[in-house]
Amino acid sequence: MHKYLSAILIAIAASASAFGQRADVAITLDEAFFDAFLDSIYKNFEPPQFSIAGNRTADPDLAVASISPRASLYWIKGEPDQAASTCDQSVRILREMNGVRTAVRFRDGRILIPLAYEGNYSPPFVGCVDFAGWADAVLDLEFDRDGQRLIGRVRVAKVNLNGTGGVGSNLIARLLQGSIDRRLNPIEVVKLDSISFGFPVQSGGTMRMKAVAAVPEVLPGAIRIRVTYDFVKG
Known part of the structure; x- marks a missing residue:
């Protein structure tokens, strides 16, 4: 199970690298x-x-x-x-x-x-x-x-x-x-760093998320906050 999880995390890290190690998270509050x-x-x-x-x-x-x-x-x-x-x-x-x-x-x-x-x-x-x-x-x-x-x-x-x-x-x-x-x-x-989480990697280090942008969008009756994170070595 541990090896399987490690393989998934490595795949995620490789995918993030291919796309510039950046991802978006959306938070909606009404x-x-x-x-x-x-x-x-x-x-x-x-x-x-x-x-x-x-x-x-x-x-x-x-x-x-x-x-x-x-x-x-x-x-x-x-x-x-x-x-x-x-x-x-x-x-x-x-x-x-x-x-x-x-x-x-x-x-x-x-x-x-x-x-x-x-x-x-x-x-x-x-x-x-x-x-x-x-x-x-x-x-x-x-x-x-x-x-x-x-x-x-x-x-x-x-x-x-x-x-x-x-x-x-x-x-x-x-x-x-x-x-x-x-x-x-x-x-x-x-x-924003409270909603980020670290990823343990096989070498004993961690990958963490660092917010680089936060763009609020006001909708009818709600707000959506789109946060852009970089994956960085912890």
């Missing part, structure tokens, strides 16, 4: 996979939370923005310190908000990520401001050859705020994008 994955996260863990406090001083609009009656209430009462002490200045990604569910969707050749969220922040001289709504985000993919992985970067395209008629949406978009860039981007989508 929306149902990501729905089940997100359901599991929200069932077993608290909602993902990101601090936005670090963005405040860098954005002058925060000093004058007000998107909630609660903000002016704290200021009139003269309790900005109390507001700050109860304000964690963070955004939480929720499973659902007003019928919009956090999800991964594949549409028109793009990877779309609707994000339901809620949070608060404390602008100078204003007090604690609550906000909630949903955002439209896009995931851009790229191949990290040195790291042998496919990575993605979440880009916030549009923010919708509950009950404000769009007032303050640009501000929240900047806060949300800044938090995502600091805490989330880049996202490791697939570790």
Whole structure:
């Protein structure tokens, strides 16, 4: 049996050599996979939370923005310190908000990520401001050859705020994008060397697979990632 297996592996190696020692592997993930994955996260863990406090001083609009009656209430009462002490200045990604569910969707050749969220922040001289709504985000993919992985970067395209008629949406978009860039981007989508495997050869060495390219193809309701591997001596 061992000799038979060795003969097969030698035949595979010879065939790979004839075709440039390169082969393709296709990985397909659909929306149902990501729905089940997100359901599991929200069932077993608290909602993902990101601090936005670090963005405040860098954005002058925060000093004058007000998107909630609660903000002016704290200021009139003269309790900005109390507001700050109860304000964690963070955004939480929720499973659902007003019928919009956090999800991964594949549409028109793009990877779309609707994000339901809620949070608060404390602008100078204003007090604690609550906000909630949903955002439209896009995931851009790229191949990290040195790291042998496919990575993605979440880009916030549009923010919708509950009950404000769009007032303050640009501000929240900047806060949300800044938090995502600091805490989330880049996202490791697939570790490509984790799905490779070594082939033992008769001399005691190994042949391993090294990813040299990864090309994502967005299909209706799914994504297919075609990974090109080189067979190299381990």
